[in-house]
Amino acid sequence: MPTLLKNGSVAHDPWTQLADDSAIPDQGMVLVSLDRWQKDRDALIESGLTLGLQLDAGEHPDSIADDIGLFDMIALVFPAFSDGRAYSYARLLRERHDFVGELRAVGDVLQDQFMYMHRCGFDAFEVKKEADVIAFADALTIVSSAYQPALDDRRIRGRDASNRMAA
Amino acid sequence: MQNQVVTANRLLDGSVVYLAADGSWTNSIRIANIAQEDAAVQGMLKSAADAEASQEIVGAYAIDVSVDTSSVTPTKYKELIRAKGPTTHTNFGMQALEDPTTAYMNGV
Amino acid sequence: MYRYDEFDRAFVKDRVNQLRDQVSRRLSGGLTEDEFKPLRLQNGVYLQLHAYMLRVAIPYGTLSSRQMHKLAHIARTYDKDYGHFTTRQNIQYNWPTLQDIPTILDELAEVDMHAIQTSGNCIRNVTADQYAGATADEIEDPRVWAEIVRQWSTLHPEFAFLPRKFKIAVTAAPNDRAAIRFHDIGLAIVKNDAGDVGFEVHVGGGLGRTPMVARKIRDFLPRHQLLSYLEATLRVYNMLGRRDNKYKARIKILVHETGVEEFTRLVEAEWSAVKEGTIDLPADEMERIAAYFAPPAFDALSNDPQELFAARVADPAFAAWEKANTFTHRATGYAIVNISLKPTGGIPGDATSAQMDAIADLAEKYSLDEIRVTHEQNLTLPHVRQADLPTVFNVLVSIGFADANIGLISDIICCPGLDYCSLANARSIPVSQRITERFADMKRQHDVGDLKLKISGCINACGHHHVGHIGILGVDRRGEEYYQITLGGSADENASIGKIIGPAFSSDSIVDAVEKVVDIYIGIRQDNESFLDTYRRVGLAPFKEKLYADAA
Numbered sequence: 001m002p003t004l005l006k007n008g009s010v011a012h013d014p015w016t017q018l019a020d021d022s023a024i025p026d027q028g029m030v031l032v033s034l035d036r037w038q039k040d041r042d043a044l045i046e047s048g049l050t051l052g053l054q055l056d057a058g059e060h061p062d063s064i065a066d067d068i069g070l071f072d073m074i075a076l077v078f079p080a081f082s083d084g085r086a087y088s089y090a091r092l093l094r095e096r097h098d099f100v101g102e103l104r105a106v107g108d109v110l111q112d113q114f115m116y117m118h119r120c121g122f123d124a125f126e127v128k129k130e131a132d133v134i135a136f137a138d139a140l141t142i143v144s145s146a147y148q149p150a151l152d153d154r155r156i157r158g159r160d161a162s163n164r165m166a167a
Numbered sequence: 168m169q170n171q172v173v174t175a176n177r178l179l180d181g182s183v184v185y186l187a188a189d190g191s192w193t194n195s196i197r198i199a200n201i202a203q204e205d206a207a208v209q210g211m212l213k214s215a216a217d218a219e220a221s222q223e224i225v226g227a228y229a230i231d232v233s234v235d236t237s238s239v240t241p242t243k244y245k246e247l248i249r250a251k252g253p254t255t256h257t258n259f260g261m262q263a264l265e266d267p268t269t270a271y272m273n274g275v
Numbered sequence: 276m277y278r279y280d281e282f283d284r285a286f287v288k289d290r291v292n293q294l295r296d297q298v299s300r301r302l303s304g305g306l307t308e309d310e311f312k313p314l315r316l317q318n319g320v321y322l323q324l325h326a327y328m329l330r331v332a333i334p335y336g337t338l339s340s341r342q343m344h345k346l347a348h349i350a351r352t353y354d355k356d357y358g359h360f361t362t363r364q365n366i367q368y369n370w371p372t373l374q375d376i377p378t379i380l381d382e383l384a385e386v387d388m389h390a391i392q393t394s395g396n397c398i399r400n401v402t403a404d405q406y407a408g409a410t411a412d413e414i415e416d417p418r419v420w421a422e423i424v425r426q427w428s429t430l431h432p433e434f435a436f437l438p439r440k441f442k443i444a445v446t447a448a449p450n451d452r453a454a455i456r457f458h459d460i461g462l463a464i465v466k467n468d469a470g471d472v473g474f475e476v477h478v479g480g481g482l483g484r485t486p487m488v489a490r491k492i493r494d495f496l497p498r499h500q501l502l503s504y505l506e507a508t509l510r511v512y513n514m515l516g517r518r519d520n521k522y523k524a525r526i527k528i529l530v531h532e533t534g535v536e537e538f539t540r541l542v543e544a545e546w547s548a549v550k551e552g553t554i555d556l557p558a559d560e561m562e563r564i565a566a567y568f569a570p571p572a573f574d575a576l577s578n579d580p581q582e583l584f585a586a587r588v589a590d591p592a593f594a595a596w597e598k599a600n601t602f603t604h605r606a607t608g609y610a611i612v613n614i615s616l617k618p619t620g621g622i623p624g625d626a627t628s629a630q631m632d633a634i635a636d637l638a639e640k641y642s643l644d645e646i647r648v649t650h651e652q653n654l655t656l657p658h659v660r661q662a663d664l665p666t667v668f669n670v671l672v673s674i675g676f677a678d679a680n681i682g683l684i685s686d687i688i689c690c691p692g693l694d695y696c697s698l699a700n701a702r703s704i705p706v707s708q709r710i711t712e713r714f715a716d717m718k719r720q721h722d723v724g725d726l727k728l729k730i731s732g733c734i735n736a737c738g739h740h741h742v743g744h745i746g747i748l749g750v751d752r753r754g755e756e757y758y759q760i761t762l763g764g765s766a767d768e769n770a771s772i773g774k775i776i777g778p779a780f781s782s783d784s785i786v787d788a789v790e791k792v793v794d795i796y797i798g799i800r801q802d803n804e805s806f807l808d809t810y811r812r813v814g815l816a817p818f819k820e821k822l823y824a825d826a827a
Binding site: 060081082084085087110112117119131143144145149159 | 282283285286289290292293296297300305310313314396426427429430431432433434435436437502510513514518548552553554556557560
Binding site: 176178179180181182183219220221222225226242243244245248249252253254255256259260 | 301308622694695705
């Protein structure tokens with residue numbers, strides 16, 4: 001079982017993954033695949049459940065652009081850590097679609113990518129290796145400054161002294 | 168089956184190494200363990216997998232060699248270059264430690 | 276040139292510590308090779324045929340004498356006393372150990388150098404015209420933008436795991452010396468009718484297995500919006516570039532398969548949103564960076580000073596060298612000096628630590644402390660007083676880098692090939708050496724004239740053979756080294772991809788074949804046609820027919 005890190009600390013995971021062919025439960029926080037969402041959207045909305053969506057690599061967030069406000073959590077899959085599509089998906093979700101819920105990195109998630117993920121707007125991580133869980137806080141700031149603004153608040157080259165992005 | 172040895176690169180310095188009979192990894196193909204049957208090769212590759220898991224070597228595979236009383240010579244030219252060193256710098260690699268009159272396959 | 280401040284230094288220092296930690300975890304088993312490999316590649320560390328290889332970044336090919344001395348020191352201390360200057364204006368070392376690499380990076384950091392993103396599926400070194408800032412024929416110094424793009428792309432969190440490597444080049448002169456049309460993104464600085472400076476944007480050029488000339492996707496991009504446009508382009512590529520096949524993963528394939536109109540539409544659509552954001556540089560930051568590239572204060576000198584006249588008369592070798600290896604400088608009384616790293620029988624682009632130190636001293640004394648690396652594996656001293664040319668020449672003679680062969684047949688681009696590279700099918704360097712020896716007679720070389728010959732040891736085309744006037748591709752035919760000849764490639768603003776002339780030649784016969792091709796050209800050329808001119812006039816057929824005419 002991977003460990004969930006949320007906002008920098010180990011957290012209990014309240015979400016359950018709803019298999020594509022399982023019945024919609026009465027209660028709980030359910031995480032559905034894009035396929036399931038596209039098939040049972042109305043039923044899921046009517047259920048009143050707290051909803052989460054998992055997007056695989058290759059499943060562009062634009063496909064659910066109008067529904068973003070319905071999800072409390074979106075999980076983006078890294079099938080291999082070298083598949084970097086989810087970094088762009090994350091930024092689009094945060095910056096283009098104003099997603100404010102939990103944005104979770106799942107799959108091949110290693111400490112050497114935490115900093116990039118955090119800067120792209122991920123705030124939750126499912127981490128397989130114990131050593132990576134322990135290293136999390138240090139990994140976020142292993143390079144403590146940056147040359148381009150992103151979704152975090154580290155010191156950026158060329159931006160004003162308060163580190164806020166230029167207006 | 169052609170005679171084979173198992174080769175890899177040493178993790179620490181990247182140098183070309185061969186699995187020797189005593190289980191150690193050597194830069195000198197001359198003392199590499201020669202396998203004459205598939206079962207022996209598989210055993211050597213398993214040994215290599217252990218060595219990779221303990222951070223000694225990386226990227227092991229088997230190669231064909233021809234063997235005579237004084238030398239072990241890879242069949243593929245690329246492997247000959249790996250065994251001896253670059254043809255452009257004959258003072259680099261294992262060739263610098265061996266008989267300087269040893270010629271390359273293509274004679275350059 | 277750009278000068279680091281404490282921000283830049285702290286950044287590089289952090290990065291070295293990150294790599295040091297990763298090496299340590301690799302050695303203790305905390306990272307497998309599969310997990311470690313992309314991380315080490317993003318710090319320029321390859322595992323090659325005989326050893327690790329470290330590729331050090333030389334941003335847009337510009338370095339100071341202090342930095343060159345450090346590169347020499349590293350060659351001497353941690354390697355086998357030499358380094359190789361590459362086709363992307365970097366330097367690589369062929370024999371470092373993994374253990375030493377963090378220490379080497381510490382040393383590089385002392386002189387504001389690093390190996391960040393010189394490999395891996397990320398944005399690589401941004402290259403530029405090696406004459407930038409010194410030539411009269413540019414609109415403005417392209418290195419300002421190369422530096423701006425370098426900073427933006429460094430540890431960009433969204434683009435660290437692209438489908439494949441990504442290479443950007445910038446030029447600002449009508450004669451493209453940076454081969455922008457064979458880059459993933461090529462930027463040409465242009466002026467619109469109103470006189471504003473902006474970029475012509477070309478996307479999807481490349482060599483390798485599927486050579487393609489880039490497509491122009493925008494005639495004019497206002498210069499202050501460069502970063503947002505690049506961000507949009509990279510984002511489209513990151514999301515849509517193929518990830519199923521390593522050999523179809525470059526942006527050139529995406530442009531080709533999507534179609535340039537649709538691809539452009541996707542980029543422009545993404546850009547319309549991105550440009551409203553905060554990625555474009557504030558004007559004062561643009562100016563801060565541009566200020567580093569303000570032209571130096573050149574002295575008021577005259578052309579053709581007395582020292583020059585005297586030397587030309589006294590030393591015909593100097594006169595020949597000056598003619599072939601120097602280029603017109605923007606400031607009167609100055610010259611751009613090309614240092615040929617292609618001596619007869621030598622290894623193209625290689626320099627010993629002693630040679631590097633001598634060049635560093637030359638730069639400090641005679642070139643306002645600046646050196647450039649060219650994408651053709653040579654070096655350039657950009658700001659030399661004409662009066663100092665004889666002195667510079669004499670030093671180059673003493674270190675063996677005074678061959679008057681810039682742009683001639685012996686000025687060969689050559690990849691490391693099977694002697695060094697684990698991807699290669701055939702050796703390339705020995706072929707280069709033998710060709711230069713065959714054409715050792717300088718009179719003959721000058722008679723042949725401009726001829727760009729490029730050699731690759733495999734289909735990955737790191738020797739740029741596709742864009743050689745004569746290209747040579749090494750192949751493995753039943754375990755033997757064979758060489759295929761292509762003709763008519765060109766990497767400049769008249770971009771073209773070479774055509775295979777016919778069956779490949781054995782290692783024994785390839786040099787004869789090349790000589791025959793040259794003789795055929797001499798036999799049919801008209802007026803002052805260069806090799807490429809003649810080829811473009813007559814096509815492949817006459818060459819093919821005569822080359823294979825008496826094949827046994």
